[in-house]
Amino acid sequence: MTETTQTCHYAVLGVPADATLDAVREAYKRLATRLHPDRHATPAAFRLISQAYETLSDAARRERYDQLRASLIAQNEPRPPRIGDTLLGPKNDAAQRGRNRAYRLHVGFSDAMLGTPQEIQLPEEITCTACYGRGFDPSDRPMVCDGCGGAGTTASQSLLRTHVTPCGACGGRGHRFTMACTTCAASGTTRATKTFSVPLPTRAASGLVLRLRGAGEAGSHGGEHGDCLVTLTVTPHATFDVHDDDIVSVVDVPVTTALTGGAVEVDTIDGPKAVKLNPCSREGDVLRLVGHGAPRQSNPHERGDHRAKVRLRFPRTLDEHALGLVGELHAHLVSRGEFSDEDRGEKS
Numbered sequence: 001m002t003e004t005t006q007t008c009h010y011a012v013l014g015v016p017a018d019a020t021l022d023a024v025r026e027a028y029k030r031l032a033t034r035l036h037p038d039r040h041a042t043p044a045a046f047r048l049i050s051q052a053y054e055t056l057s058d059a060a061r062r063e064r065y066d067q068l069r070a071s072l073i074a075q076n077e078p079r080p081p082r083i084g085d086t087l088l089g090p091k092n093d094a095a096q097r098g099r100n101r102a103y104r105l106h107v108g109f110s111d112a113m114l115g116t117p118q119e120i121q122l123p124e125e126i127t128c129t130a131c132y133g134r135g136f137d138p139s140d141r142p143m144v145c146d147g148c149g150g151a152g153t154t155a156s157q158s159l160l161r162t163h164v165t166p167c168g169a170c171g172g173r174g175h176r177f178t179m180a181c182t183t184c185a186a187s188g189t190t191r192a193t194k195t196f197s198v199p200l201p202t203r204a205a206s207g208l209v210l211r212l213r214g215a216g217e218a219g220s221h222g223g224e225h226g227d228c229l230v231t232l233t234v235t236p237h238a239t240f241d242v243h244d245d246d247i248v249s250v251v252d253v254p255v256t257t258a259l260t261g262g263a264v265e266v267d268t269i270d271g272p273k274a275v276k277l278n279p280c281s282r283e284g285d286v287l288r289l290v291g292h293g294a295p296r297q298s299n300p301h302e303r304g305d306h307r308a309k310v311r312l313r314f315p316r317t318l319d320e321h322a323l324g325l326v327g328e329l330h331a332h333l334v335s336r337g338e339f340s341d342e343d344r345g346e347k348s
């Protein structure tokens with residue numbers, strides 16, 4: 001057996017032993033660009049992947065190589081029975097979709113009402129950039145495990161059945177190396193966070209579950225990602241009430257501003273808005289901010305209004321100077337007949 005035969009070409013390219021020719025070609029291309037000697041890699045690392053590709057891309061050579069790999073077992077163990085499917089590689093599984101995961105998203109009242117997209121960060125396994133997902137240092141050479149002949153499993157026969165167990169010599173990898181990648185501890189993946197945008201419908205409510213396709217855990221053997229199921233918790237607003245398509249709130253106005261009129265700031269789901277208050281405004285008057293209410297239930301592209309009810313704030317105390325000014329104002333208004341009998345009659 002030559003040195004080239006003992007090299008685990010599958011591990012070198014980071015593909016399973018049942019990889020298709022396309023997958024082999026793809027893996028080689030990816031590694032060749034990264035491990036090219038022009039890009040600070042050693043010529044040895046590049047030669048290794050070239051040899052692996054030459055062997056695995058030629059059907060006849062690959063078959064011979066696979067047979068030699070499998071025969072390595074015979075040299076080491078007293079002929080354990082072979083299980084057909086696990087003969088050629090440790091990972092013969094079909095592509096498996098990644099698992100779904102759950103996320104609880106807390107959304108503020110205004111964002112939920114307007115359907116503002118939210119960003120969430122989810123942990124993700126990504127291919128290790130130090131070893132290109134292969135688990136060993138690029139200057140190392142993985143060898144076919146002589147405990148399992150690259151199968152990753154060993155089998156033993158008892159009276160009634162065949163027991164298949166992961167190969168203890170290689171940990172089920174099917175190959176062995178001396179320098180594990182220190183970045184990923186030989187796992188081939190590292191943990192990172194990825195940002196996903198969660199689109200919300202307008203008037204999103206607590207308990208709503210949204211499915212983010214592809215935001216779940218990574219699949220194995222080329223399987224697609226699972227989904228992320230996002231459950232909403234909407235924080236209720238402390239002072240806003242929703243009446244059909246309108247949002248109703250209370251706006252505090254100093255009694256003096258109510259008399260003179262002027263600009264008043266009203267908080268809406270679009271943020272604070274300046275509104276002009278008419279002179280002589282009264283408690284309970286309603287300031288209507290057209291189009292600043294909730295998205296309409298009948299048509300989310302249209303908006304209801306925001307209605308702010310005026311609540312008058314009075315000073316807690318008046319000093320002598322203030323009393324004088326108010327007295328003066330009162331006398332002036334009386335002299336103009338502002339508090340005439342007619343007016344009082346209207347109120348009672």
Ligand SMILES: [Zn+2]
Nearest residue numbers: 128131181184
């Ligand atoms: Zn690594």
Ligand SMILES: [Zn+2]
Nearest residue numbers: 145148167170
């Ligand atoms: Zn092994």
